[in-house]
Amino acid sequence: MPTLLGALRSLAMTPSLKDVSFAGRKFPVRPSAVTRRLEAIPQAVVCGFEWAIDARTLWEVERRLDLVDPEFRGFAYEGATMAYTVRDAIAGGRGGQARELLAGPGQPHIFLTYIGIGFALARLPRPLWRNALPDLGTTPYYPTMSWLVIDGLGFDRAYFDTEKWVVRQARPKPYPWQGYAGYFARAWDQGVGRALWFIHGADIDAVIAAVERFAPDRHADLWSGVGLAATFAGGASAEQLTRLRAATGEYAADLAQGAVFAAKARSFSGCEPEHSAAAIRALSGLDIGHAARMADDIAAGGLTATEDVPEYEIWRSLVRTELSPSRAHSPG
Numbered sequence: 001m002p003t004l005l006g007a008l009r010s011l012a013m014t015p016s017l018k019d020v021s022f023a024g025r026k027f028p029v030r031p032s033a034v035t036r037r038l039e040a041i042p043q044a045v046v047c048g049f050e051w052a053i054d055a056r057t058l059w060e061v062e063r064r065l066d067l068v069d070p071e072f073r074g075f076a077y078e079g080a081t082m083a084y085t086v087r088d089a090i091a092g093g094r095g096g097q098a099r100e101l102l103a104g105p106g107q108p109h110i111f112l113t114y115i116g117i118g119f120a121l122a123r124l125p126r127p128l129w130r131n132a133l134p135d136l137g138t139t140p141y142y143p144t145m146s147w148l149v150i151d152g153l154g155f156d157r158a159y160f161d162t163e164k165w166v167v168r169q170a171r172p173k174p175y176p177w178q179g180y181a182g183y184f185a186r187a188w189d190q191g192v193g194r195a196l197w198f199i200h201g202a203d204i205d206a207v208i209a210a211v212e213r214f215a216p217d218r219h220a221d222l223w224s225g226v227g228l229a230a231t232f233a234g235g236a237s238a239e240q241l242t243r244l245r246a247a248t249g250e251y252a253a254d255l256a257q258g259a260v261f262a263a264k265a266r267s268f269s270g271c272e273p274e275h276s277a278a279a280i281r282a283l284s285g286l287d288i289g290h291a292a293r294m295a296d297d298i299a300a301g302g303l304t305a306t307e308d309v310p311e312y313e314i315w316r317s318l319v320r321t322e323l324s325p326s327r328a329h330s331p332g
Helices: 004-011 033-053 058-066 070-090 097-103 107-121 126-131 144-160 162-167 181-199 204-212 216-232 238-247 249-269 274-284 288-300 311-323
Strands: none
Touching: 033 058, 033 070, 033 107, 033 181, 058 070, 058 097, 070 097, 070 107, 070 126, 070 249, 097 107, 107 144, 107 249, 144 162, 144 181, 144 311, 162 181, 181 204, 181 216, 181 311, 204 216, 204 238, 216 238, 216 249, 216 274, 238 249, 238 274, 249 274, 249 288, 249 311, 274 288, 288 311
16 A cells, blocks of 8 residues: 555656557557547546646646647546645645535536546555545535546556556455445446556457456446447447447447446537547437436436445446346346
8 A cells, every 4th residue: 555655756757648658558559540549538637637736726727728629628637636636635635626626617527527536546545535535515416426436546557557457357455435335346347447448449359358358247347438438538430339339248238328428428518529429329329418318317316325336326227227128237
């Protein structure tokens, strides 16, 4: 477990743009226009982190982030949130900077900023995780969607320690996020699934093979992560995604559920690129607007957590059921 001093040392060695490139990570992909575009996503995160880690004011950070192309701006906000979460941790949880960012200019990107908190957790000792999530009051989707923090943590570890978490398929030590230690590994795997999309450069066959190498009890959450990444980040044609959907078999609804959450995130941010519109159609048969409304309508109908299952998983389960009425899929 890293100490706070160790965490600060690691921050001094923040990955460079080259370090987060696919060649820098030694991912098994061939350089192409697709991989270069996908690489721009973690590089936008790095830029957002570097701009925010020592910025004097939120105004300055916001101005810088406004210069990022709208399609990539949410990723830059991920990096900025990571930086502000770390700054708050250094201040003993009294900084309040992450809250100011997430409740302010980062609010349209709230789904991605949660992921940015997860990136910070990957670099902070576990005792500091307890205060990492700021109280966002009545901010939409708080705290239900805060499980994306753990999704972000799983993505980070799979991306930067691929040998352990992807090749050897290690399982994380449980942590009682939001009081649900038993769900921690599932949210983590959703992030690992997203990472597989990047690690294999959106190569459909390679992604399918990568998921299938994991134990069967992990496939549903991995496929959900793949669906989210394929829809939000892009990188594959509609024809390729249709083939991907067919290959998932019984997990097609899990893949589609991830796509629906990505569509909701895109809709909420106000940026709906054509690749996201094409992906949600291929993976779920819906358009972005319909998918976003369906997710909201399901949540508005009531999400009642149980002793073992958080609201977030109840929501995911109901979306899966809506997408595949004939399939009985328990949230537990």
